[in-house]
Amino acid sequence: MANDRETIMAKVRGALAPLKGRARMPDYDGGIELARKRANAADPMAEFAERLGAVNGEVVADPAALAATLRTRGWTRGYCDPALWPRIGPHFGADFTVETRFDRSRVDDYQFGITRGAGAIAETGTIILNDATTSSRLGALASWAHVAVISRGSLYSDLSEAVAALGQDPNVVWCTGPSKTADVEGILIEGVHGPGAQIALFVD
Amino acid sequence: MRTQPIDQAAAALPAETRAAVYGGSKVQHEKGRKLLFDHYGDPNRLRKLAGEIKRHVVENLDTLLPAVEARLMANGATVHWAATAEAACEAVHSILKARGATKLVKSKTMVSEEIGLADYLEKRGIEALETDLGEFIVQLDHDQPSHIIAPIRHKNRRQIAELFERNGLGAYDDEPAVITKRARQFLRHKYLGADAGLTGANFVVAESGRIVVVTNEGNSRFCLAATRCHIALVGIEKILPRDRDLALFLNLLARSATAQQLSVYNEFILGPRAPGQPDGPEETHVVLVDNGRTEVLASECRDILRCIRCGACLNVCPVYRQAGGHAYRSVYPGPVGAVLSPLLLGKRFPEKADLPKASSLCGACNEVCPVNIPIPDLLLRLRDRAHVEGVPSPGTPPMGMWALLATRPAAWRAALAGGRILNLLPTRLIPIPALRAWQLKRDLPPWRGGKFRKWLKMRRKQQGRGQSRPQ
Numbered sequence: 001m002a003n004d005r006e007t008i009m010a011k012v013r014g015a016l017a018p019l020k021g022r023a024r025m026p027d028y029d030g031g032i033e034l035a036r037k038r039a040n041a042a043d044p045m046a047e048f049a050e051r052l053g054a055v056n057g058e059v060v061a062d063p064a065a066l067a068a069t070l071r072t073r074g075w076t077r078g079y080c081d082p083a084l085w086p087r088i089g090p091h092f093g094a095d096f097t098v099e100t101r102f103d104r105s106r107v108d109d110y111q112f113g114i115t116r117g118a119g120a121i122a123e124t125g126t127i128i129l130n131d132a133t134t135s136s137r138l139g140a141l142a143s144w145a146h147v148a149v150i151s152r153g154s155l156y157s158d159l160s161e162a163v164a165a166l167g168q169d170p171n172v173v174w175c176t177g178p179s180k181t182a183d184v185e186g187i188l189i190e191g192v193h194g195p196g197a198q199i200a201l202f203v204d
Numbered sequence: 205m206r207t208q209p210i211d212q213a214a215a216a217l218p219a220e221t222r223a224a225v226y227g228g229s230k231v232q233h234e235k236g237r238k239l240l241f242d243h244y245g246d247p248n249r250l251r252k253l254a255g256e257i258k259r260h261v262v263e264n265l266d267t268l269l270p271a272v273e274a275r276l277m278a279n280g281a282t283v284h285w286a287a288t289a290e291a292a293c294e295a296v297h298s299i300l301k302a303r304g305a306t307k308l309v310k311s312k313t314m315v316s317e318e319i320g321l322a323d324y325l326e327k328r329g330i331e332a333l334e335t336d337l338g339e340f341i342v343q344l345d346h347d348q349p350s351h352i353i354a355p356i357r358h359k360n361r362r363q364i365a366e367l368f369e370r371n372g373l374g375a376y377d378d379e380p381a382v383i384t385k386r387a388r389q390f391l392r393h394k395y396l397g398a399d400a401g402l403t404g405a406n407f408v409v410a411e412s413g414r415i416v417v418v419t420n421e422g423n424s425r426f427c428l429a430a431t432r433c434h435i436a437l438v439g440i441e442k443i444l445p446r447d448r449d450l451a452l453f454l455n456l457l458a459r460s461a462t463a464q465q466l467s468v469y470n471e472f473i474l475g476p477r478a479p480g481q482p483d484g485p486e487e488t489h490v491v492l493v494d495n496g497r498t499e500v501l502a503s504e505c506r507d508i509l510r511c512i513r514c515g516a517c518l519n520v521c522p523v524y525r526q527a528g529g530h531a532y533r534s535v536y537p538g539p540v541g542a543v544l545s546p547l548l549l550g551k552r553f554p555e556k557a558d559l560p561k562a563s564s565l566c567g568a569c570n571e572v573c574p575v576n577i578p579i580p581d582l583l584l585r586l587r588d589r590a591h592v593e594g595v596p597s598p599g600t601p602p603m604g605m606w607a608l609l610a611t612r613p614a615a616w617r618a619a620l621a622g623g624r625i626l627n628l629l630p631t632r633l634i635p636i637p638a639l640r641a642w643q644l645k646r647d648l649p650p651w652r653g654g655k656f657r658k659w660l661k662m663r664r665k666q667q668g669r670g671q672s673r674p675q
């Protein structure tokens with residue numbers, strides 16, 4: 001394949017050689033160019049909640065509210081990041097079975113997964129995950145409901161800000177609502193491969 | 205009348221399929237437009253800007269490709285180059301062989317369809333399973349996708365339910381939620397049992413080496429969480445210069461492709477998983493695929509390499525809506541396919557030289573394209589090429605009358621004026637038999653002859669004031 005590199009590069013150079021000039025990279029200001037009409041821009045937390053709600057995700061106020069929400073839906077078996085459990089566990093009752101190690105051989109046993117989120121984006125209701133803060137990629141992905149625990153200070157206003165914060169983590173995932181498809185007759189169905197429910201919990 | 209292959213394919217389409225394709229395309233197009241215009245005062249400015257950025261990329265691939273390669277390697281990825289489809293398949297195969305891998309899960313990638321990867325691997329004893337719901341159904345049915353974003357737009361729920369039943373995925377149930385749930389159940393165990401995960405890339409950033417994969421279902425996430433080896437198949441034109449260009453492109457892609465503000469999952473990959481992360485790949489391979497792209501680059505039609513595969517031009521195209529994707533006999537259907545598919549064939553161009561003629565040149569594809577590709581211009585260039593190269597054209601409709609009018613300006617103007625009479629005539633009095641037969645079944649749009657000439661006059665005037673190249 002070393003040869004393929006030479007072949008391709010030679011063809012690329014050959015194809016571009018006859019061009020009289022090359023198109024320049026346009027200069028633009030991401031902030032101005034991408035400015036949109038935003039209803040709630042003054043209150044990022046409210047905007048985030050509204051946008052996440054618009055894609056059928058939800059924000060819960062605190063760990064107790066989280067436990068109540070999960071219980072109401074009948075989701076009592078789950079996975080939790082071991083670093084988070086001491087803080088969250090006390091709000092969960094004895095009716096919950098929560099493991100702090102994700103066992104991939106029992107993937108169907110987990111109804112929810114609780115992991116840390118690296119941040120959030122207000123303009124789109126997006127939750128940001130990365131390897132540094134996610135205790136287990138599968139734990140954040142394979143359960144029916146995913147709960148991201150996000151520190152209030154890492155809420156970005158828009159995509160441009162969040163792009164600027166991508167950093168050097170090898171795997172950053174922006175999640176905007178539950179996994180979905182419209183492949184069958186254009187009808188929206190949630191929970192294809194990823195979570196069918198996406199919940200955000202902000203902490204200080 | 206002799207017809208072109210694409211017309212024959214369109215004519216053979218079952219009414220049910222045509223209705224599905226027509227309705228699905230129309231709805232998708234209208235939703236996407238609404239979202240773009242609701243959110244942005246001047247979306248055309250964004251499209252033009254994105255077009256300029258991609259044009260810069262296409263015309264600077266000679267420096268950007270080595271830059272991408274260097275970044276990818278610095279990030280810990282292994283870079284492979286593949287000049288042809290065969291070489292790309294071989295590259296993937298040898299990566300898998302080296303790991304003793306026999307099971308591959310695939311996220312949706314158009315390049316893999318283009319190079320026939322799944323078949324190639326299956327023949328060599330490797331299971332290559334599609335995981336995108338639509339692609340999974342297509343693979344199960346030994347069918348072909350009919351749209352680059354919505355691969356099974358041509359199928360309905362009953363056909364899918366029967367297919368699932370035949371393949372042991374549960375008793376007949378055509379509820380879309382049940383269909384989806386069954387696929388979910390089946391596929392998650394496939395991910396967990398697989399040795400490697402293959403994705404495409406929507407973008408690769410030259411400045412950072414970031415590989416960006418966009419999905420709604422989360423299948424690329426599962427490939428990258430469950431397996432130990434990630435292979436990304438990347439067309440050499442997929443580059444963006446800088447990270448900060450991503451905000452613009454992700455905004456445009458989601459709205460144009462699926463009428464969303466942002467796709468559900470945008471995954472940014474630099475390389476193997478972080479130390480301490482229990483899940484995910486320990487190896488990252490990037491296969492840079494040419495397979496005809498350098499020939500496109502050398503042609504007059506290099507602007508088509510800006511394409512970000514959003515499918516908007518398919519949805520808006522009157523020919524695609526009537527003919528459906530299969531009529532194009534190519535991995536890339538619709539307006540983008542009418543340009544790209546014949547070009548990617550290289551010397552075998554004549555095999556698909558009919559595709560550029562399957563367009564009314566109405567211009568809608570250019571207007572919706574998020575990277576502002578002048579598709580109608582490119583189609584004309586290809587028609588010209590077919591003409592110059594003397595490609596026989598089996599199905600050019602008899603053009604005698606048109607030719608006569610079109611070569612005599614006075615006659616043309618008279619005919620245009622006369623055409624207005626059509627608006628006033630009751631259907632049964634229309635003097636042209638074919639038109640009368642047609643009109644009996646549906647309404648003829650009101651005759652608006654002469655508008656184009658007026659428009660062109662205006663445009664010439666404007667262009668006289670500086671603007672030369674359409675951008």
Ligand code: SF4
Binds near residue numbers: 512
């Ligand atoms: S040509 Fe433009 S509109 Fe068509 S798929 Fe490509 S980017 Fe989208």
